[in-house]
Amino acid sequence: MKPVEILVVGGGPAGLCAAIQAAEMGSKVLVVDRNRALGGQLIKQTHMFFGSEKQYASTRGFDIAQILLDKIDQMENIEVMTNTTVLGLFEDGVATLEKDGKYIKVKPKAIVVGTGASEKTLAFPNNDLPGIYGAGAVQTLMNEYGIKPGNKVLMIGAGNIGLIVSYQLMQAGVQVEAIVEASPTIGGYLVHASKIRRMGVPIYTKYSIKEAIGTEAVEKAVIWQLDDKWQGISGTEKELEVDIICISVGLSPLSELLWQAGCEMKYLPELSGYVPARDENLQTSVKGIFVAGDVSGVEEASSAMVEGYLAGMSAAAYLGYSLYNTKELREDLLQQLNSLRHGPVGERINKGIASILIQSEAAASTEA
Amino acid sequence: MLESTGIPTQQDIDGVFPSEERMAKGPVVIVECYQNIPCNPCYTACNTGAIKEFVDINDLPNVDHSLCNGCSLCVSNCPGLAIMVIDITFSEEEALIKLPYEFLPLPTVNQVVKGLDRGGQPVCDARVVKVINSKALDKTPIVSIAVEKQYAKAVRNIRMGE
Numbered sequence: 405m406k407p408v409e410i411l412v413v414g415g416g417p418a419g420l421c422a423a424i425q426a427a428e429m430g431s432k433v434l435v436v437d438r439n440r441a442l443g444g445q446l447i448k449q450t451h452m453f454f455g456s457e458k459q460y461a462s463t464r465g466f467d468i469a470q471i472l473l474d475k476i477d478q479m480e481n482i483e484v485m486t487n488t489t490v491l492g493l494f495e496d497g498v499a500t501l502e503k504d505g506k507y508i509k510v511k512p513k514a515i516v517v518g519t520g521a522s523e524k525t526l527a528f529p530n531n532d533l534p535g536i537y538g539a540g541a542v543q544t545l546m547n548e549y550g551i552k553p554g555n556k557v558l559m560i561g562a563g564n565i566g567l568i569v570s571y572q573l574m575q576a577g578v579q580v581e582a583i584v585e586a587s588p589t590i591g592g593y594l595v596h597a598s599k600i601r602r603m604g605v606p607i608y609t610k611y612s613i614k615e616a617i618g619t620e621a622v623e624k625a626v627i628w629q630l631d632d633k634w635q636g637i638s639g640t641e642k643e644l645e646v647d648i649i650c651i652s653v654g655l656s657p658l659s660e661l662l663w664q665a666g667c668e669m670k671y672l673p674e675l676s677g678y679v680p681a682r683d684e685n686l687q688t689s690v691k692g693i694f695v696a697g698d699v700s701g702v703e704e705a706s707s708a709m710v711e712g713y714l715a716g717m718s719a720a721a722y723l724g725y726s727l728y729n730t731k732e733l734r735e736d737l738l739q740q741l742n743s744l745r746h747g748p749v750g751e752r753i754n755k756g757i758a759s760i761l762i763q764s765e766a767a768a769s770t771e772a
Numbered sequence: 773m774l775e776s777t778g779i780p781t782q783q784d785i786d787g788v789f790p791s792e793e794r795m796a797k798g799p800v801v802i803v804e805c806y807q808n809i810p811c812n813p814c815y816t817a818c819n820t821g822a823i824k825e826f827v828d829i830n831d832l833p834n835v836d837h838s839l840c841n842g843c844s845l846c847v848s849n850c851p852g853l854a855i856m857v858i859d860i861t862f863s864e865e866e867a868l869i870k871l872p873y874e875f876l877p878l879p880t881v882n883q884v885v886k887g888l889d890r891g892g893q894p895v896c897d898a899r900v901v902k903v904i905n906s907k908a909l910d911k912t913p914i915v916s917i918a919v920e921k922q923y924a925k926a927v928r929n930i931r932m933g934e
Contacts (some may be wrong), residue, residue: 452813454851456816456829457928462849464911589776594806596779598774598780598804601779602929603888603929609776744828744829746810746830747809749810
């Protein structure tokens with residue numbers, strides 16, 4: 405059994421920031437990530453981030469990853485294990501890991517879960533044909549491995565990921581035939597949508613895919629208009645010659661470990677699925693287990709980073725670590741989250757969080 | 773409608789353009805940010821005080837065109853690529869438009885490209901006047917194009933290879 409002070413599960417924006425903050429306060433941190441390198445989704449993000457300077461606005465995602473990784477490299481009290489999957493969090497506080505076929509047990513005093521989210525899929529005829537990808541897979545192929553996935557693509561979903569990946573596909577020389585969006589309005593940031601529109605790519609709202617056509621792989625996609633009950637309207641079909649269909653219809657929190665650990669969970673559409681109850685310091689209903697980022701509700705990477713710092717701070721404070729200015733830092737982080745969530749998009753997030761917030765004495769714990 | 777097509781309406785566009793009087797004085801910023809999202813790098817980048825500090829980071833940018841000198845620092849700093857600079861005084865017949873352009877290959881000086889509108893449709897020819905791709909621009913090069921003045925408000929992008 406390996407003794408560990410703080411175990412951070414997931415080395416994406418939330419986990420990295422949690423590790424940095426907790427280590428800065430003096431605690432020993434183990435960051436575990438199942439991928440071959442840390443950075444999570446940040447390493448595939450070639451666009452500049454929104455937000456303010458404090459969340460590295462105007463810096464590209466992969467550059468933000470590098471900034472965070474450089475900090476981690478310099479901190480002697482952070483240990484990193486990549487290619488390592490956390491298999492379980494048990495009631496006696498033991499966490500089990502798998503690395504290179506070996507089974508490892510660790511006993512952390514506190515845990516920050518920053519496992520992120522996974523892509524939702526979409527049911528339609530022939531959706532198992534080769535050439536049909538999740539948007540994340542396309543991004544991994546292009547931006548991590550430098551592989552062009554195909555030549556002509558239909559993007560399903562005009563949320564931020566669908567819009568951003570469409571733009572990246574065009575940058576890679578792939579023709580985007582169309583973007584379809586089942587809602588009456590574009591879900592992602594309109595600046596992203598405008599960027600793609602002025603390249604001549606149509607965005608069809610109230611449209612979805614009817615079916616994919618092909619024998620060995622995708623050859624065509626049929627899209628059609630939806631009525632007010634989200635049902636396809638016969639006669640509105642358009643046939644597109646594409647070899648790639650890219651699905652980007654939202655994310656759901658990867659919360660299995662939290663379920664297993666016995667955290668109180670609730671289904672909240674505002675936060676995109678089952679998410680843990682948590683207090684203001686991001687501690688779940690299980691003492692010593694903290695959450696940050698998409699696993700606690702799907703949102704932007706900028707808020708995931710701020711949540712990461714907050715969860716890392718809370719976990720370190722839970723173990724008795726503090727800085728001379730912990731209180732001010734905490735106030736600043738809460739203020740950052742507040743301002744990021746102040747707009748129309750954040751309203752929904754705030755509503756979701758309000759309905760699962762644990763009001764407890766723990767709110768004062770970082771002030772100890 | 774911008775929300776369903778991604779194309780701003782003429783009313784949207786008119787709302788963010790400075791007065792004819794200001795346009796006639798030389799290069800000026802056009803900030804096509806129409807949605808309340810948490811973002812403020814345009815303010816952080818601005819050295820002349822033309823883009824005001826955000827009271828709420830979700831506010832739309834508040835631009836005082838009279839203070840803008842068209843320096844273009846904000847153009848490559850806007851994460852939404854929503855900013856351009858127009859100089860209607862560039863020449864007798866032509867206006868100069870400075871656009872963020874993140875595609876390869878980059879156009880070359882004096883190359884004639886198509887000027888595209890906000891829906892991606894070609895509206896006129898555009899002559900490339902300058903291409904800046906310095907380290908400070910961090911992979912968002914700025915392409916300056918000259919177009920006939922009547923198209924200055926319509927052109928928002930370029931396409932090569934025709």
